[in-house]
Amino acid sequence: MALDQTSAPVGALAGWTLTDWLARWSVERADRPAFSYVDFGSDPEGTTDTLTWSELNRRVRALAVRLRESGARRESRAAILAPQGTGYVVAFLGCFAAGTIGVPLLPPDAPGQSDRLLAVLGDCDAEFVLTTRDILPAVQAFLDRHPAPRPKELIAVDELDLDAADRYTRPVVTGDDVAYLQYTSGSTRVPSGALISHANIVANVEQALEAHNAHADAVGVNWLPLFHDMGLVATVGVPLLLGNESVFMAPFAFVQRPIRWLRLLSRHSPCYGAAPNFAYDHCVRVSTQDRETLDLGGVHWLLNGGEPVKPGTMERFAEIFAPHGLNPRALRPSFGLAEATVMVSTTRAPHVVAFDARLLGAGQVRPVAPDSPRARRLVSVGQPAGQHVRIVDPDRLTELPADRVGEIWAHGPNIAGGYWGDEQRSLATFHARLTDPSPGTPEGRWLRTGDLGFVHDGHLYVTGRIKDLIIVDGENHYPQDIETTVEGVHPAVRRDRVAAFGIADGEEERVVVVAEVVRREVPGEADRAELARRVRRAVVAAHNVRLHDLVLVRPGGIPRTSSGKIQRSACRARYEAGELPLLPPTGEGRTEPPG
Incomplete structure (x- = not known):
């Protein structure tokens, strides 16, 4: 498509x-x-x-x-x-x-x-x-x-x-010269340095400005780390082309007190910001008293990207901060990756559709009612930002029609030249060629993103990473779906701190879930056993999958990237090596920080 x-x-x-x-x-x-x-x-x-x-x-x-x-x-x-x-x-x-x-x-x-x-x-x-x-x-x-x-x-x-x-x-210096190495987050592999040219970053910033119809006087207000692709472009790149002030803070200062970012957004009008989904989840926990002085009417756009955008998070954020002037259309779900400098596609308003989860696992797309027991609500990440996107069969390398799940490929002036010192991976990732491309498809190299997605009614949706896909009895399961189910079972499970992955068991794949637990919420062994029973029942009911193992670990026990993404492959390796920091028996070492 x-x-x-x-x-x-x-x-x-x-x-x-x-x-x-x-x-x-x-x-x-x-x-x-x-x-x-x-x-x-x-x-x-x-x-x-x-x-x-x-x-x-x-x-x-x-x-x-x-x-x-x-x-x-x-x-x-x-x-x-x-x-x-x-x-x-x-x-x-x-x-x-x-x-x-x-x-x-x-x-x-x-x-x-x-x-x-x-x-x-x-x-x-x-x-x-x-x-x-x-x-x-x-x-x-x-x-x-x-x-x-x-x-x-x-x-x-x-x-x-x-x-x-x-x-x-x-x-x-020419536009083709390498300006910097943007190392990937390493969520599925060892970090690699994408070769970002001078032309790449300027093109991607201009694509973002046009896609968001950026206000000429907008001030950037951000907290993302500057070594992160989204933080670098939002905090440094965009202000340099606009010629406007960039106001920023440290990531820890935000995590410690998210109201700080919201107050800075309130002080500058018009303004914009960017953050991954977990940050908006963090903001909705700000107290009613702290929210009273906020005026978010000057927020032009808030990009949500860098990790899967959850519809519930977006809706809660809009509902809580609309009384404080926030225009819900300012929320802009987006899709990107370091290999594309940062942005591939984005929106100008949130758009959520429910799809049949079982059919998505089979690569087919069918909208269903939001309250359907098989519904998986997905947030649109919009349309390409000044570039081309194709949905491709990852094995046959042929374009797929609309409403079919395949690998997302991208082509544009923002695509990096390759990986530093790794010609083989560069050729495989950045120099892909389509078999029998459709009319109007540009010639030349395409970026294989490694992400699965589809196009429905002109909108791009992302379903997950190819390498993270779990296959049980011939059926595909997206780990983030299972993780979302587990998060909602019990308040003891920390939000955004669950990892689901498959492990080989002979010729079959078994599903393992590792969850960080707020220890104070689970005081006794009986409660832990009940938590495990509830999780297993919920996963069977929602996904028709029986868990091979459920592991409860201390806060901070699940490995994450420098940008906060769950490292499922690293978690799997620690699980198989017996190196996960398990909760101690009840009554011992109650020293974990609150979750």
């Missing part, structure tokens, strides 16, 4: 880079705020560090000169190991200005992410590490403790000689 929406990305075709846009705003809007980081670490009310467009441009150019005079060249990689803040923005754009390859990563003190960081550092073999003065000793200690490649130089981006900016000359 074909979905097409294209328009010429003006800046990308003109060969502009993000630093060219920065240079423009540094002249036209020199003293206006560019990036404002709100720090809640030292002050619960937040203190703001702001860089104007001219200040940012000067720091970026000073860093570019430092990199070039230290021997950085076009193929050099500069890893960014810095905390959330204006320094991260300087580091990222400094790589662009120097004409070198940036590698946005997380700081070494991020909980539970040291293995991922080491894997990425080993893969990209960065010659330079960019950080800030406050955590420079921690970065040095991390590199000393672990067998990571040694960089040529560590640079604190907030200790630069700003007079060096006067020596800056723009390097020869």
